[in-house]
Amino acid sequence: MNILLETIALQKIYKVGxxxxxxxxxxxxxxxxxxxxxxxxxxxxxxxxxxxVLGAMARPTSGKVMIDGENITGxxxxxxxxxxxxxxxxxFQKFNLLPTLTARANIEVAQHIHGQAAGSDHDQHLAKILxxxxxxxxxxxxxxxxxxxxxxxxxxxxxxxxxxxxxxxDEPTGSLDSKNSEIxxxxxxxxxxxxxxxxxxxxxxxxxxxxxxxxxxMRDGVVVSDNDPIPRDTESELVQPARSV
Amino acid sequence: MYKKMIMAGLAARPVRTTVSILAVTLEVTLILxxxxxxxxxxxxxxxxxxxxxxxxxxQPPNSSLLLALSNSTMPVAxxxxxxxIDGVKAVxxxxxxxxxxxxxxxxxxxxxxxxxxxxxxxxxxxxGRFSAPDxxxxxxxxxxxxxxxxxxxxxxxxxKFKIAGIVEHGKGARLFIPLQTAQGMTGAVNRASLFYVxxxxxxxxxxxxxxxxxxxxxxxxxxxREYAKLMMSTSMPALDAFIETVVFVAVCIGVLVIFLSxxxxxxxxxxxxxxxxxxxxxxxxxxxxxxxxxxxxxxxxIVTGIAASFLMARLxxxxxxxxxxxxxxxxxxxxSVFALLSGIIGSLxxxxxxxxxxxxxxxxxE
Numbered sequence: 001m002n003i004l005l006e007t008i009a010l011q012k013i014y015k016v017g018x019x020x021x022x023x024x025x026x027x028x029x030x031x032x033x034x035x036x037x038x039x040x041x042x043x044x045x046x047x048x049x050x051x052x053v054l055g056a057m058a059r060p061t062s063g064k065v066m067i068d069g070e071n072i073t074g075x076x077x078x079x080x081x082x083x084x085x086x087x088x089x090x091x092f093q094k095f096n097l098l099p100t101l102t103a104r105a106n107i108e109v110a111q112h113i114h115g116q117a118a119g120s121d122h123d124q125h126l127a128k129i130l131x132x133x134x135x136x137x138x139x140x141x142x143x144x145x146x147x148x149x150x151x152x153x154x155x156x157x158x159x160x161x162x163x164x165x166x167x168x169x170d171e172p173t174g175s176l177d178s179k180n181s182e183i184x185x186x187x188x189x190x191x192x193x194x195x196x197x198x199x200x201x202x203x204x205x206x207x208x209x210x211x212x213x214x215x216x217x218m219r220d221g222v223v224v225s226d227n228d229p230i231p232r233d234t235e236s237e238l239v240q241p242a243r244s245v
Numbered sequence: 246m247y248k249k250m251i252m253a254g255l256a257a258r259p260v261r262t263t264v265s266i267l268a269v270t271l272e273v274t275l276i277l278x279x280x281x282x283x284x285x286x287x288x289x290x291x292x293x294x295x296x297x298x299x300x301x302x303x304q305p306p307n308s309s310l311l312l313a314l315s316n317s318t319m320p321v322a323x324x325x326x327x328x329x330i331d332g333v334k335a336v337x338x339x340x341x342x343x344x345x346x347x348x349x350x351x352x353x354x355x356x357x358x359x360x361x362x363x364x365x366x367x368x369x370x371x372x373g374r375f376s377a378p379d380x381x382x383x384x385x386x387x388x389x390x391x392x393x394x395x396x397x398x399x400x401x402x403x404x405k406f407k408i409a410g411i412v413e414h415g416k417g418a419r420l421f422i423p424l425q426t427a428q429g430m431t432g433a434v435n436r437a438s439l440f441y442v443x444x445x446x447x448x449x450x451x452x453x454x455x456x457x458x459x460x461x462x463x464x465x466x467x468x469x470r471e472y473a474k475l476m477m478s479t480s481m482p483a484l485d486a487f488i489e490t491v492v493f494v495a496v497c498i499g500v501l502v503i504f505l506s507x508x509x510x511x512x513x514x515x516x517x518x519x520x521x522x523x524x525x526x527x528x529x530x531x532x533x534x535x536x537x538x539x540x541x542x543x544x545x546x547i548v549t550g551i552a553a554s555f556l557m558a559r560l561x562x563x564x565x566x567x568x569x570x571x572x573x574x575x576x577x578x579x580x581s582v583f584a585l586l587s588g589i590i591g592s593l594x595x596x597x598x599x600x601x602x603x604x605x606x607x608x609x610x611e
Contacts, residue, residue: 057523057604078527085525096520096608100253109250113526158524 003230004165004198005031005054010063012049023049025221026063030230031200033165036192037228038201038208041218048170050218051202055090055168056083068165085114089159089197093171095151097143103154104139107161114162129157132194133187149180153187160191167191167199173208185211251538254514261506262542268502269546269584270553275495276580277554277572280488282561284576285569287484290351294472296415298364299337299441300450302472303327303457304465308439318436319464321424327440330460332453334445337363338437340427344401344420350387350567352401353418354427363443364416371395372410375423381406382421384414390566402430417441419567441469492579496587503539503591511535511599518599519607528600535596536589543588547581554580 012024023046031037039047052058053065056072059080065072068087072080090096097106107126116122130136133153143151152172159167169188173181189211192199201208209215217225255262294302305319324336340354353360357374361367370385372395381399383391388411393399397408406422428434444453450468457466467475511518518531558570 052605055523081522081525081527084523085527088525090523092523092608096516096523098250098253098517098520100257101250105249105253109521110524112247113521113524113530 002033003030004033004035004068005029006064006066007050007054007060008064008066010050010053010065011061012046012053012058013061014049023221024053024060024063027218027221027223029216029223029226031198032230033198034192034196035214036189036199036201036212037214037216038203038212039216039218040203040206040209042204045218046221047202047204047218051168051170051200054166054200055088056080085162087165089162089164089167091152091155091159091167091169091172093174095143095148095155095175097151097155097158099143102140102142103135103146103157106143106154107139107158110158110161116162125163126157126161128194129160129191132190133157147180148176149183152176152180152184156184156187156191160195160197163195163197165198167197168202169200170202171204172201173203173205181207247534247537250534251541254510254538255541258510258513261509265502265506265542266546266549268506269499269543269588270550272495272499272587273547273550273580273584274553274557275498276492276583277551277576278557278561278570279491280576280580281554281558281570281572282568283484283488284573285571288571289569291472293415293417293419295469297417297441297469298443299469300444300447301442301454301457302465302467302469303336303440303442303461304467305438306463306465308465318433318438319440321435321437323461324437324440326460327442327457330453330456332444332446332449332456333442335359335362335443337441338424339417339439339441340424340431340433340436341418341438342402342422342427342430350401350420351418352381352420352422352427354424355421356424360421360441363441367410367416368413370411370413372408375409377407377409378423378426378429379404379406380409380423382410382412383408384412384416384419386414386567387419404430442466492583496583499543499584499587500591503542503588504595506542507535507539507592507595508598510538511595514599515602515607515610518602519604519610522602522604523608531600532596535592535599539588539592539596540585543584547584550580550584551577 007027007029010024010027011022014021014023027046027050039050041047049058053060054067056067060073063073067083070083072083075083097103098109101109111122130139133156135150135153135157138146138150138154143154146154152175172188173184176184185208188199188201191197201212214226214228216223318340321338324338327333328336337356337359342352342354344350344352367382375382381401383393383399388394391399393408395408395411398405399408400406401420401422428436444450450470454466454468457464521531554572558572561568561570
């Protein structure tokens with residue numbers, strides 16, 4: 001199985017006033033293509049920072065980040081933007097839908113930015129996603145007209161509409177009740193099974209573990225446990241450029 | 246898609262969008278109406294001056310082309326010397342006055358017979374020539390605007406005048422009083438502000454002007470056929486400076502309002518910008534989005550501004566019928582460019598600031 005994501009001695013230091021805050025302190029990770037995994041840990045352990053770095057939203061202070069065969073460590077802002085556009089899909093705790101647009105337009109914005117031309121193949125793919133997420137009937141509504149669970153499902157549809165290689169979800173059930181949380185998590189599992197997207201759920205909620213194949217635990221900016229680690233000697237398998245699924 | 250986002254963004258903040266559009270409307274209207282009034286007055290004055298029927302306008306040294314603004318005077322006796330110049334057929338002295346009690350009205354103090362000799366005479370609608378020093382002849386536009394008739398009294402320059410006659414417009418001024426009365430009112434006895442000169446052969450204008458310059462080297466002599474062109478040219482720097490000031494102030498209003506509108510927009514929409522950046526939108530995409538939103542505001546403001554300018558022009562001519570507002574296609578184009586420029590300048594910094602936002606920080610913005 002190809003390794004899609006890898007970090008080597010990843011360090012991220014934030015400046016808060018005159019104080020340096022070390023959010024990541026040498027994180028080493030290897031993630032396979034098509035994996036569904038959870039990165040867990042208490043608040044402030046560095047899991048969100050790790051997600052931002054893995055999602056090409058933030059640059060590491062030192063160390064190496066390989067995404068789909070490309071080292072993003074020294075990339076310019078434009079290059080990082082292109083990585084996000086082509087390879088990453090984000091789902092956030094607060095849904096982050098554009099409030100002035102309908103659910104459909106929110107998805108179309110992502111497609112427009114991605115440069116995805118309208119076509120039967122894309123339309124069919126989107127139709128499948130909407131059907132799976134059970135939001136076909138909600139497409140004409142604006143975010144404030146949708147429930148939290150529906151908004152999150154629209155956010156998921158927007159994140160995967162462009163078939164990114166990696167789907168990153170930051171506390172995806174953090175704003176949902178237990179019923180909606182279960183629906184959304186089941187959908188993540190189903191989407192991962194159907195579309196083989198590498199899906200990383202970043203959470204502090206231990207209940208999510210039941211829905212993932214692998215759990216990585218973080219504490220104080222380092223990985224403290226991994227129930228399915230990939231040994232370093234699998235070098236030959238590393239970074240076979242995988243195209244978006 | 247861009248269009249959908251822009252329209253949704255504008256519709257979501259109706260008050261701000263309306264205020265921004267109104268500011269651009271104000272900018273365009275201010276330019277078009279003020280420039281239109283200036284151009285209208287000078288164009289109308291030029292046409293009336295050309296309509297006198299003379300061939301040369303003779304003025305004292307350092308006089309303004311806007312005849313009403315000329316303070317200098319010349320002895321009336323100078324007219325006899327001008328008449329002696331070869332090619333001159335008739336000369337009429339004029340004493341100009343400005344009545345600003347209601348609008349801006351130019352009054353000509355005229356020697357009636359000599360004025361007729363040079364201009365070919367008035368076309369009478371009603372009444373006739375002066376028979377007393379406190380009588381005035383008005384043109385038909387003035388009579389219509391002020392709802393006055395022959396025999397009515399009008400107050401001009403703190404003097405009461407009786408209307409002796411109403412004539413067809415287009416003979417230099419809208420109001421004509423006897424020359425001696427005008428001289429007496431200003432204390433410039435036996436003096437004139439200008440002379441209109443009629444030639445034996447109108448084609449000899451430039452030759453006669455050359456002769457005039459030899460006799461009166463410091464005086465101004467202008468062919469009346471070229472008067473309108475000269476009125477609009479750079480020979481009137483004060484007018485240009487006035488127009489430039491108005492345009493500058495109008496553009497400043499536009500820039501500041503667009504800047505404020507776009508700046509508050511991007512502050513309010515920081516999280517939205519973060520979302521777009523997380524979706525992979527480039528900095529150029531964000532700049533383009535803000536610019537296009539500003540462009541929609543400007544274009545709407547331009548259209549409403551042009552419409553408002555024509556409405557204002559109509560209102561001005563209704564309230565002040567003697568005023569003309571000349572809105573030209575040239576100035577419509579210029580005002581539109583200025584409005585677009587103010588949109589570009591006003592949204593430049595906000596758009597760059599929006600694009601420069603760190604996506605992680607923007608997403609964390611509450």
